[in-house]
Amino acid sequence: MARLTIAEALREAIREEMRRDENVYCIGEDIGIPGGWGGAFTVTLGLEKEFPDRIINTPISEAGFFGVALGSSLIGLRPIIDVQYGDFLFCAMDQIANQIAKLRYMSGGKVKIPIVIRAPVGVTGRGAQHSQMMEPFFHCLPGIKIVVPATAYDAKGLLKTAVRDDNPVLIFEHKLLYGAKGVRSESGSIDASSEIPEEEYTIPFGKAVVRKQGKDITIIATLLMMYRAYEAAQILEEQGISVEVIDPRSLVPFDWETVKKSIAKTGRVVIVEESPRRGGIGAEIAATIAEEMLDFLIAPVRRIAAPDTPAPFSPVMEKFYVPSTERIVQTVKEIINISS
Amino acid sequence: MARLTIAEALREAIREEMRRDENVYCIGEDIGIPGGWGGAFTVTLGLEKEFPDRIINTPISEAGFFGVALGSSLIGLRPIIDVQYGDFLFCAMDQIANQIAKLRYMSGGKVKIPIVIRAPVGVTGRGAQHSQMMEPFFHCLPGIKIVVPATAYDAKGLLKTAVRDDNPVLIFEHKLLYGAKGVRSESGSIDASSEIPEEEYTIPFGKAVVRKQGKDITIIATLLMMYRAYEAAQILEEQGISVEVIDPRSLVPFDWETVKKSIAKTGRVVIVEESPRRGGIGAEIAATIAEEMLDFLIAPVRRIAAPDTPAPFSPVMEKFYVPSTERIVQTVKEIINISS
Amino acid sequence: MKENYYSTEQLLMFYRKMVLIREFEERVKFLFLEGTMPGTIHQYQGQEACAVGVCSALKKGDIITTTHRPHGHCIAMGMDIKSMMAELFGKVTGCCRGKGGSMHMGDIEKGVVPGIAIVGGGIPIATGIGFGFKMKNMPNVAVCFMGDGATNEGTFHESLNMASVWNLPVIYVVENNLYGASTHVSLVMKVEKISERASAYRIPGITIDGNDVIKVYETAMEAVEKARSGGGPTLIELLTYRITGHSRRDPAAYQPPEEKKKALENEPIKKFTSFLLSRGVSKEIIESIREEVKIEIEEAVKYAMESEYPLPEDTLNDLFA
Amino acid sequence: MKENYYSTEQLLMFYRKMVLIREFEERVKFLFLEGTMPGTIHQYQGQEACAVGVCSALKKGDIITTTHRPHGHCIAMGMDIKSMMAELFGKVTGCCRGKGGSMHMGDIEKGVVPGIAIVGGGIPIATGIGFGFKMKNMPNVAVCFMGDGATNEGTFHESLNMASVWNLPVIYVVENNLYGASTHVSLVMKVEKISERASAYRIPGITIDGNDVIKVYETAMEAVEKARSGGGPTLIELLTYRITGHSRRDPAAYQPPEEKKKALENEPIKKFTSFLLSRGVSKEIIESIREEVKIEIEEAVKYAMESEYPLPEDTLNDLFA
Ligand SMILES: Cc1ncc(C[n+]2csc(CCOP(=O)(O)OP(=O)(O)O)c2C)c(N)n1
Numbered sequence A, B: 001m002a003r004l005t006i007a008e009a010l011r012e013a014i015r016e017e018m019r020r021d022e023n024v025y026c027i028g029e030d031i032g033i034p035g036g037w038g039g040a041f042t043v044t045l046g047l048e049k050e051f052p053d054r055i056i057n058t059p060i061s062e063a064g065f066f067g068v069a070l071g072s073s074l075i076g077l078r079p080i081i082d083v084q085y086g087d088f089l090f091c092a093m094d095q096i097a098n099q100i101a102k103l104r105y106m107s108g109g110k111v112k113i114p115i116v117i118r119a120p121v122g123v124t125g126r127g128a129q130h131s132q133m134m135e136p137f138f139h140c141l142p143g144i145k146i147v148v149p150a151t152a153y154d155a156k157g158l159l160k161t162a163v164r165d166d167n168p169v170l171i172f173e174h175k176l177l178y179g180a181k182g183v184r185s186e187s188g189s190i191d192a193s194s195e196i197p198e199e200e201y202t203i204p205f206g207k208a209v210v211r212k213q214g215k216d217i218t219i220i221a222t223l224l225m226m227y228r229a230y231e232a233a234q235i236l237e238e239q240g241i242s243v244e245v246i247d248p249r250s251l252v253p254f255d256w257e258t259v260k261k262s263i264a265k266t267g268r269v270v271i272v273e274e275s276p277r278r279g280g281i282g283a284e285i286a287a288t289i290a291e292e293m294l295d296f297l298i299a300p301v302r303r304i305a306a307p308d309t310p311a312p313f314s315p316v317m318e319k320f321y322v323p324s325t326e327r328i329v330q331t332v333k334e335i336i337n338i339s340s
Numbered sequence C, D: 001m002k003e004n005y006y007s008t009e010q011l012l013m014f015y016r017k018m019v020l021i022r023e024f025e026e027r028v029k030f031l032f033l034e035g036t037m038p039g040t041i042h043q044y045q046g047q048e049a050c051a052v053g054v055c056s057a058l059k060k061g062d063i064i065t066t067t068h069r070p071h072g073h074c075i076a077m078g079m080d081i082k083s084m085m086a087e088l089f090g091k092v093t094g095c096c097r098g099k100g101g102s103m104h105m106g107d108i109e110k111g112v113v114p115g116i117a118i119v120g121g122g123i124p125i126a127t128g129i130g131f132g133f134k135m136k137n138m139p140n141v142a143v144c145f146m147g148d149g150a151t152n153e154g155t156f157h158e159s160l161n162m163a164s165v166w167n168l169p170v171i172y173v174v175e176n177n178l179y180g181a182s183t184h185v186s187l188v189m190k191v192e193k194i195s196e197r198a199s200a201y202r203i204p205g206i207t208i209d210g211n212d213v214i215k216v217y218e219t220a221m222e223a224v225e226k227a228r229s230g231g232g233p234t235l236i237e238l239l240t241y242r243i244t245g246h247s248r249r250d251p252a253a254y255q256p257p258e259e260k261k262k263a264l265e266n267e268p269i270k271k272f273t274s275f276l277l278s279r280g281v282s283k284e285i286i287e288s289i290r291e292e293v294k295i296e297i298e299e300a301v302k303y304a305m306e307s308e309y310p311l312p313e314d315t316l317n318d319l320f321a
């Protein structure tokens, strides 16, 4: 067992998968330049030494290299695409949404698209074009799986599963959870490191984790918001409110079973998300609960989200923008109050 | 008064606005080629004769000409962008999502972005890359308004409002509702024409229309789905179920007031959408109702949507894919049954 | 033209393929116009020498990408026209089981990636196939078909640059038919030859008559052999003309009558027929091939019409592997 | 270099602006490294002659677009460094009221579109500004600053093509500092000069020493005058070097020491200082400008630090007009 950060755990997963299968390779900007950073957040740092021909540094041509990855996957390669910031997925949106996500379906199931896309997200002091939570833009897109690892343990296991999946998988990684070190460290980071077992392991998609058991209310949250929800839960516990915290870990597929079991128990649910409220992941979760669990609800479903604006730069506004532990605590109390 | 199709009404709106304000211009592929079609669905047909310098035919360079429109808007021009199929918005996604929608906000409110984007949507016999309902991909994007006119009357009034709005406005037009004529006519079309008043009019955003009054259940639907909902409502009426049909007309801003008033009356609600269920517009509507109107609901909110796949080509599958009048009728009956 | 090196057999094979494409398209047009066939179509009449010339230079294992106008490329790659016709009718026996339709036709077994109907969308994909061949040390090449209009998409630029930097076995074939939809090429670019654009990536660019099947074949052959042996990418511009509408029922009223007329005189099948006659091939043989082809197409139509539709619920299949 | 035509005043103006940029950046770097300043930064040290040379060729009403590395361009366009510094601190007195930060700095009143931090994202926008000038018959030009790396984005291709076809008053200025982030330009393109790419659009392409402010000024002047008088777009490649990290705390370990050393010898301010001295400008004058500039910057820092933060709820403003 070794304690690894998310960046390190992802690196280990990539290394192991590249050793296991020579069809696996990495492609992206600045991912393996000697003297460089191993991508924007050090995930691939040093891998070019072991795999000089399989860590592909590209021109700044997102549409282009996403398409290259797709083409190569058609003849059996298994690319792991690195995009420096999730926001740049928009530059390759046609390749992702019209090609990668649809080509198998259009072919009547005759081609396979084993592609992993890794994209950092998170509102982190960089302004509107380097801060977006990208999940909502892909959640509504059929043909692509979405994974959101909040711990190093999950990051490693889910990435390995993604690489072995014969379908496109998008992994959203949070900038404040990487634990990137040295010159690439990130202010405001949270420790998301885990003890990583020696033995190999993978984590199936569609299996949520109950991060904390509770009986009064269920909070569903991913990535950074999971940590805030957890912190809120601890504060609330001290005040006599028992909170269950669920981390879905993958959004597509989604573990409805775990969520429903929890709500059947608590009757109350809050979804916390870092993206703007309108059309966020929380909307789908809340809508499904409203459709399928109405009889269990003893309080209205609540969503805590960013406002419907881009991310502002100034730390003061950014702090207001991203849902805080306090906001979660307060909202939970409101819900408990009106429903007991 | 003259009876116009949506294509004609849009053309009239563009012509009037171009006459009124010389800063208004149209830009897109094949929109004003003599002997051509006036865009893919005849909306701009012939306008190049009156405005030879303001109907701009572009190279096939979506990212490029969306950016051109944006740049020109910064110095006071008011472009109306034409994209041949909504699906191609993905090719310009960075310009739309990272630039057009954010530039004003990033500037601290110092620039204005008066841009209209017109995009045809609808699942219409062309397969996965020419069929998508694009609303969900933009609904979650702060900084852009979204309009969905289902009749010629609305199309004209809403487009005129859009052109005069100082912000980016996206208009989704449905291929089966255009009423495009001649070689560009569309099989399976529905008559969406209206009597258009002689006098000028505009229609404010955020004002829904109740297409049919009812008291037992509320159906919310836009574009083609509004017609199916209406048809279903008439069938249901004959069977003694009184259906209220609401056409929001704009998704951003959204007329919550009209929707809430209706649900307060009916206690039951169905949202019908042509896009895949996961992450659709219906999710946001259902979630908001679940949050804010729980006490009024006498039955679970229901969504009727396409399955979570791309659009298939074969007419047999396409028919299965798009929510039908029958499906609406049946779902409404189920809801009434379980809740009365 | 090294025409003397060709056996009559090989020449007739070119001819047969070109005619197969032409007759297939004419039959499809009729079926579409009479309302028997659903969907929309973009057809290939007039450009047959491009597909046939280029694809004849390929070997098993080579792969092409095609566009919204894929029928010609599919046939030239040897796809089964029964499965193509069935796809057009939305039948379960179609090459994409009815999921794709006209614009997404393809068969990876035959080296055809399902058609990419987003203009420019296929260019990076073909580049990636070439990239894969190189990474896997395979002796194959990728061919990327595109139209003149597609060369204005950003993906063209990004792709050719990567192919150049990584020296990939990819042939970019631009079929310059003078129009992107209704827009004449002169309205949307200033270069005289599209092949000039290759120099921005330091790759060779060639412009030739795309209606001369032998010239096309030879040019493709050279580029393919070069790519196969590690010599990197080539851009080939084929000058041709679309002698039908852009799509569906388009009367192509934007094409000047003079231009159309000239194009009809210069169309590849007419041109090649004269050449065959001059080589002493008899009219009868030529006629008999045409007849054979027509029979083959009628069989395909029959097959397609008699095939089953997919089940409605098949909609839900084929999303994930 | 027509250096003899310049008055000492004008030369010192160039010098002053370059030094203002340099000292601004050095001060910002310090503030950032000590943790006083939030966010991330991409700095301009070493490229000052590019911004100053080009922007000095512009008139009121002309507009530029800049990138993730905008500070130098903003200063060269005459933006108030107080409002810039305040923006970097996230203060409400910032040029974007704290909404933008380093990467989105700009002030449309001064002809600077807020920085576009998506590489290549600004190229079509600048093209559209030029398009607008032309449509509105305005006597202005647009300048599009970009890096070498940005020329591999598809938007580069699409934009230059449109500017060519429509003959727009746009100057595309490529600051080739040899690196896109950590990646050397030779790894990502095969052309020797980036300006070669202009020929794919039939527009003129020029490559010059981007560390020679006078040469840059003169070249820009010519292109600007040409564009202003209806002569269309030009691509200017400026050869320069980034003598600081790519962003934040980047030590730029990927830059070979030899290369760095040479670049430092060749950096524009050093170069221009020698030139000024050779022209008889006294060391004292040069020193005094530097001192003045430092005072100006300290005032800006003070202003920024003393300014108010926005209210948290200001987050909700400025979305729609
Ligand atoms: C990204 C994108 N933009 C626009 C279209 C609509 N469209 C389909 S074909 C076409 C013209 C393509 O021209 P060209 O590349 O020359 O091919 P050709 O049709 O002549 O074979 C256009 C504009 C599209 N399918 N995709």
Ligand SMILES: Cc1ncc(C[n+]2csc(CCOP(=O)(O)OP(=O)(O)O)c2C)c(N)n1
Residues within 6 Å of the ligand: A029, A060, A062, A084, A088, A091, D068, D069, D117, D118, D119, D120, D146, D147, D148, D149, D150, D151, D177, D179, D180, D181, D242, D246
């Ligand atoms: C579309 C996009 N891809 C990647 C990045 C990350 N990134 C920021 S700057 C940069 C390098 C840009 O290189 P160049 O254009 O030469 O400009 P320079 O940094 O040298 O000024 C990269 C890759 C980005 N901001 N946008």
Ligand SMILES: [Mg+2]
Residues within 6 Å of the ligand: C147, C148, C149, C175, C176, C177, C178, C179, C180, C181
């Ligand atoms: Mg063409």
Ligand SMILES: [Mg+2]
Residues within 6 Å of the ligand: D147, D148, D149, D175, D176, D177, D178, D179, D180, D181
């Ligand atoms: Mg650079």
